[in-house]
Amino acid sequence: MFLEKYDVIVVGAGHAGCEAAAAAANLGCSTLLVTMSLQNIAQMSCNPAMGGIAKGQIVREIDALGGYSGIVSDKTAIQFKMLNKSKGPAMWSPRVQSDRMRFAEEWRLMLERTPNVDFYQEMVSGLSIKNGKIEGIKTSLGIEIKAKTVVLTNGTFLNGLIHIGDKQFGGGRAGESAAYGITEDLLKVGFESGRMKTGTPPRVDGRSLDYSKMQEEAGDVNPDKFSYSDETKPLIHQRSCHMTYTSLEVHDILREGFDRSPMFNGRIKSLGPRYCPSIEDKINRFADKERHQLFVEPEGWDTVEVYVNGFSTSLPEDVQFKALRSVAGFEKVKFFRPGYAIEYDYFPPTQLKHTLETKLVSGLYFAGQINGTTGYEEAASQGMMAGINAALKVKDQEPMILKRDEAYIGVLIDDLITKGTEEPYRMFTSRAEFRTLLRQDNADSRLTPKSFEIGLASEKRMRRMEEKFAKSDAMVNFFKETSVTIEEANPVLEAKGSSPMIQSDKMFKVFSRPQIDLDDFIKFDKVKQYIEDNNLDKEIIEQAEINVKYSGYIEKERNNADKLTRLEDMKIPEDFDYNKIKSMSIEARQKLSKIRPVTISQASRISGVSPSDISVLLIYMGR
Template sequence: MFDKEYDVVVVGAGHAGSEAAASAANLGCSTLLITMNLQNIAQMSCNPAMGGIAKGQIVREIDAIGGYSGIISDRTAIQFKMLNKSKGPAMWSPRVQSDRMRFAEEWRLLLEQTHNLDFYQDMVSGLIVENDRITGVRTSLGIEVKAKTVVLTNGTFLNGLIHIGEKQFGGGRAGERAATGITEQLVDLGFDSGRMKTGTPPRVDGRSLDYSKMTEQPGDDNPEKFSYSDLSKPLVNQRSCYMTYTSAEVHDLLREGFDRSPMFNGRIKSIGPRYCPSIEDKINRFADKERHQMFIEPEGWNTVEVYVNGFSTSLPEDVQFKALRSVVGFENVKFFRPGYAIEYDYFPPTQLTHTLETKLVSGLFFAGQINGTTGYEEAASQGLMAGINAALKVKEEEEFTLKRSEAYIGVLIDDLITKGTEEPYRMFTSRAEYRTLLRQDNADFRLTPISHKIGLATDDRLRRMEKKEKEATNFVQFFKDTSVTPDEANPVLKEKNSSEINQSGKMFKIFARPQITLEDMKRLSKVSEYIEENNLDKEVLEQTEIQVKYSGYIEKEKNNADKLNRLENVKIPEDFDYTKLKSLSYEACEKMSKIRPATISQASRISGVSPSDISVLLVYMGR
């Protein structure tokens, strides 16, 4: 069946695997996507939502590069919200509630329409490695598939173990078996491995809930969308989510099951996500809090199934049920399935290069939860980058990497390969030191041109980006060039409690005032006429306002990024012998020898490497 050699074989069809397969195929490589169940491509294993704080920026970046996650999120959305609108634009983060079943269906249909992509349903149980180079994979049916490169995106399936109270059983997800064989082989090849855990809440019957007792959480009045392309449209109709709370009574009922909790009785030894703790972890760690928020999220347009966000748990199912029935609005709740925790194998990501290729086996790439991350968005972005770089390796073209100053994806990968992680890694805006540059509104400006150079972002995407950039630049210049008189400006300024002007001045200075918005500026006839004459859309208007109001911050951050990038340009030879630098600290020598940083900048971010160690390196390299 598989007599030909594939350019790229992708193992696993979750969010990472789907993006990896799409990007490799779209770059012209013969690609095979192998998964244990073709009905579960891009399954939303946890909550039915995409985006959120910092995660929404990642989805925008994936879309700007030419990935599919943004388009599919738009097409299957049931609610849109731009989070953090009360803060500066660096914090604005788009998020959608998704139709879970339609999300997976849309992913499969779009992948099936992708040229150069084949599919096969089987479990990959082993890798074929010759002379430290990947040459293929072996399935549980004994089939060998030859490949020039392989991308592993195994999610939570590697030796997955599901916990519900004192019960435990093998599985990669509820109702699906675990994957075996790969971890053991990789360890034999010299890889370090570890265990992590994650959890999920109960799914319940929405017909059994009393929403009148909860607080409604509607979507935005004027919903936007993720994709910069015209392949999706903003929502017209939306479904609401709802909010309720736990209580002291609920907490007492949950505590009754702590002696049977795998988290507290020692059955689960691995570390879970710090920023998405289980409900039992929350009431244990924050014992002073009498209640915790719960968000009731519909799973789709037509299904009655509901996701209980904020109630992730691995307690016995009878304890879950009893406690949940004490929550306001849940008095008559019926379960579809209980919550559970899952433990799985991962490989510390310091064993990877910036392209997500392993250092030990050439042509082998890791992406997603196998690298210790949590979240659909983090996984999808890694899959996209691994798929691109696997394809570029086959084509013998220059690798595709992103700097910390270029993208959240660059921050994510650099954090993973430089610092590693001992707990599930989640992206936050605070992790990005240049977040004023890495906004959700300008991902296309930052990334579409460089993606177009490698052949992934289409000509149409580049044209749309260039048109938007030109229109925004011209509009900013209009404000710099155009004057306004006191008679025109003062009525607006007075109304907004902003100091009035005594003589004519440039509009840019007026617009840059914190109290003045674009809506205020539109009251000036020259501005409204310019917008109308040039037919400027919402994206251009938003981009212009951000560039005017935050020009000082943006310029300062660009200068800081330029300084950092100078160190990024100082390369360290791959086989550099740190032991010959006697002035290096022992810890710096040990850690840099293990991580093998590619640049001085990356070396400076390794925990335990001091500024004096960097100075020693710079002196040795003639800098």
């Protein structure tokens, strides 16, 4: 039934597991993807969407590395939006509304077309660990499958417990059983575990809704796409979402059920996601608010099923139904299924290395919600990095570790393993100190060369990226070398409320003015002719515009990142004894001894380690 020994076994086929399996297999490793249900590969358990603030940057990074999430998202999108376009380009974040059923189908088909991937449907009930090294997995049928490395991507399934009002039952997701045995095996060898909570809203019948009472939320007029490859095309037709609001009446109905809410009666003791709270949590924490937004999101092109974004809840189903019927447009709503909360096991990620390999067991990797994160994109990126590093370990090659100035993925992983998390971790642009460098438009230039070097990104992708940035750089040079006269420029400048020129100047300098954008410059015959002569597309032109308008900010941030790199290069010996440094605070000694940072830079980011502690550490290291 199986190979004698797999290079990589991936446990779980959610977003993390799928990317892990794809990465390992595409790096030439024999890979087994084990899941409790092959019908639910890459299931969108919560909202039918990919991307969003900071998350869109992560999807672009996955794509730039050669992952599948961007391609699948493009092929199954029903709407595209570039969020935050009114702000600077560091904040622009792509997002698609997805066809949930087709998303899962496309993921499965792409994996089936990937050489080196085997599939097996069964529950993994244990791990084979010997002398601090992973040897394989054990299934509920008593089968042992051997492997050189194992990636655990168990999502919400480890001892999962579903709550709806007074009712609770075991499950990893609605209609699917929980997974038992893995947590217990990990605890036996010394891992620490905890419990987290997440939730989901009701799914309703779109035929029962009155959209005339809601505000239409259409996609972009000129939609873009996620993938840098030419495998996908931007959408031509799109489906609209809608927006409505709760009210004081809705809040009063919800409060009637608080005594039966597992969140308020003590049944749920674990912490849920801070930035995606349940509706009962919102009206409790923000009692002064008269209403909250609800986004009404279709689950696909053809299905009538609708996702009620913003109404996540674990209240009794009768309270959910009564409250939702008081929302404008939902007066005759019919439920497909109620919302629920789920508690599950996770393992504090300070127990991991930057590669996502566990410190306690060699060859064992964790990715996704098992590490305390929330969100498809965060999970997928961890799965990809775990799959890459598991494969590189098998091949006895140097691991791939992304730094904080190289990728949002690098920020995510560094935050997790350095700071840990006691509540579901979600990525935001504010978490990245070098976000001007980590834009969604340049993920390919940042990461495709790294991926190409290890053999994951194709040569076609590499050449396409090189051509794009060569043309973009050439356009920037064109602006630096080409002059514009006052007769050409002043009418445009005055129309935009910018000071008129008193003499001819280079286009680069004029273009750098904050009031002026590319649409203004394309009016000039020289620019229009240059674009036509060089056959430049929207992607290249936008890249050049960003590099002109934000060159000062980009250069400043690059200099700051280079200073950080010098600290990253200062390695701490693996067996360094922090307890011998008596002039360091006790908290710092305890935290450093537990987390075992690899570099001075990582040590400086640990909560409880002060700048003076770092100074003392540098002295002891002879620096």
